[in-house]
Amino acid sequence: MEKVAVLGAGSWGTALAMVLADNQHDVRLWSHKKDHAAAINDTRQNERYLPGVQLPSGITAFHDLAEAVQDVSTVILVVPTKAIRDVCRQLNKVLDRKITLAHGTKGIEPGSFKRVSEMIDEELSNQLYDKVVVLSGPSHAEEVSQRQPTTLTASSENLEEAKKVQDLFINGNLRVYTSPDMIGVELGGALKNIIALGAGISDGLGYGDNAKAALITRGLAEIARLGTSMGANPLTFLGLTGVGDLIVTCTSVHSRNWKAGNLLGKGKKLDDVLEHMGMVVEGVRTTQAAHQLAESQEIDMPITDGLFRILFEDAAPRDVVDQLMTRVRRQEMEDLSAILNNRISD
Numbered sequence: 001m002e003k004v005a006v007l008g009a010g011s012w013g014t015a016l017a018m019v020l021a022d023n024q025h026d027v028r029l030w031s032h033k034k035d036h037a038a039a040i041n042d043t044r045q046n047e048r049y050l051p052g053v054q055l056p057s058g059i060t061a062f063h064d065l066a067e068a069v070q071d072v073s074t075v076i077l078v079v080p081t082k083a084i085r086d087v088c089r090q091l092n093k094v095l096d097r098k099i100t101l102a103h104g105t106k107g108i109e110p111g112s113f114k115r116v117s118e119m120i121d122e123e124l125s126n127q128l129y130d131k132v133v134v135l136s137g138p139s140h141a142e143e144v145s146q147r148q149p150t151t152l153t154a155s156s157e158n159l160e161e162a163k164k165v166q167d168l169f170i171n172g173n174l175r176v177y178t179s180p181d182m183i184g185v186e187l188g189g190a191l192k193n194i195i196a197l198g199a200g201i202s203d204g205l206g207y208g209d210n211a212k213a214a215l216i217t218r219g220l221a222e223i224a225r226l227g228t229s230m231g232a233n234p235l236t237f238l239g240l241t242g243v244g245d246l247i248v249t250c251t252s253v254h255s256r257n258w259k260a261g262n263l264l265g266k267g268k269k270l271d272d273v274l275e276h277m278g279m280v281v282e283g284v285r286t287t288q289a290a291h292q293l294a295e296s297q298e299i300d301m302p303i304t305d306g307l308f309r310i311l312f313e314d315a316a317p318r319d320v321v322d323q324l325m326t327r328v329r330r331q332e333m334e335d336l337s338a339i340l341n342n343r344i345s346d
């Protein structure tokens with residue numbers, strides 16, 4: 001049994017805490033809100049984020065970060081991307097020894113284009129951990145909390161650290177693989193949220209399965225182009241954290257990104273949609289970041305560009321679909337082939 005702190009008491013932090021408790025670990029679930037931590041301990045439920053789910057007795061909620069991380073061997077960060085830097089700065093003040101550091105957050109920071117592990121590396125004192133581990137894959141909290149079969153990948157530049165995280169989480173309901181391709185795993189998890197917004201819009205507009213399959217596969221093509229140019233292994237995008245997560249997020253009723261896109265497709269305004277959601281919709285900020293990143297890398301990302309125009313320039317979704325359908329004729333794999341050829345010749 002290990003003492004593990006899960007920082008972020010939203011739907012995903014709570015579901016991951018449940019897996020750890022099922023595996024007999026002593027789990028400290030940290031909420032930055034005092035009344036939220038107290039309510040979790042009192043009711044043994046996280047009513048706001050996972051309503052109706054009974055929490056195992058191995059989970060204790062904390063509001064005081066110092067108490068939450070006291071004597072833990074591992075810290076799992078599961079706050080939204082925009083909160084990562086702030087929580088790391090708070091951790092510097094309260095951690096007093098080296099721990100295994102993992103995160104389950106899916107995003108890219110606008111402006112800096114940093115992946116979550118890069119943000120952590122910039123903020124957290126390097127004496128406190130070795131290499132960050134990312135835990136990612138097709139995994140909605142609602143199903144994990146019902147102990148339905150799910151798969152994840154733990155990736156790190158230090159595979160021993162990834163294996164520690166694999167050991168902590170793996171059980172009969174949750175199969176955890178490892179991967180050395182941190183860049184590919186983090187980018188796949190972050191970028192699929194953009195395509196899921198697009199899939200929701202497509203459904204909201206009343207388009208059918210053909211359109212969604214096209215979005216998923218052409219979305220995967222542009223994710224692979226950007227990811228490969230950033231140094232990822234292109235094969236990673238064919239795995240759980242690439243096409244796997246893309247499928248689940250574009251097709252599941254649980255997806256926050258799909259739901260937000262669906263409301264946009266039905267004509268709702270972005271601000272109203274985000275207010276209505278009440279949970280983080282990472283794809284919105286990631287669209288901004290990926291749009292900037294693609295421009296700086298000179299990578300063609302037409303779906304991401306279309307999403308950017310819908311979200312930030314008030315473009316009409318139907319017009320964006322028309323523009324995507326009438327682009328210049330292409331060979332299906334030409335851009336990715338060119339990027340791979342460049343990498344081989346470098």
Ligand SMILES: NC(=O)C1=CN([C@@H]2O[C@H](COP(=O)(O)OP(=O)(O)OC[C@H]3O[C@@H](n4cnc5c(N)ncnc54)[C@H](OP(=O)(O)O)[C@@H]3O)[C@@H](O)[C@H]2O)C=CC1
Nearest residue numbers: 009010011012013032079083105106139140141279280282
């Ligand atoms: N939900 C899922 O199924 C999955 C989510 N993820 C990823 O996990 C990450 C978290 O998502 P999820 O749990 O769904 O999000 P939720 O919206 O369900 O919860 C977010 C949690 O983070 C808290 N929070 C927000 N800002 C801060 C802050 N500055 N400091 C501390 N805590 C903060 C929120 O508190 P408050 O109540 O105050 O807002 C809330 O408890 C995202 O990157 C998401 O993409 C990955 C896989 C699956």
Ligand SMILES: O=C(CO)COP(=O)(O)O
Nearest residue numbers: 137138139140255256257
């Ligand atoms: O990453 C997820 C599933 O793997 C969760 O996606 P949503 O944030 O769209 O719900």
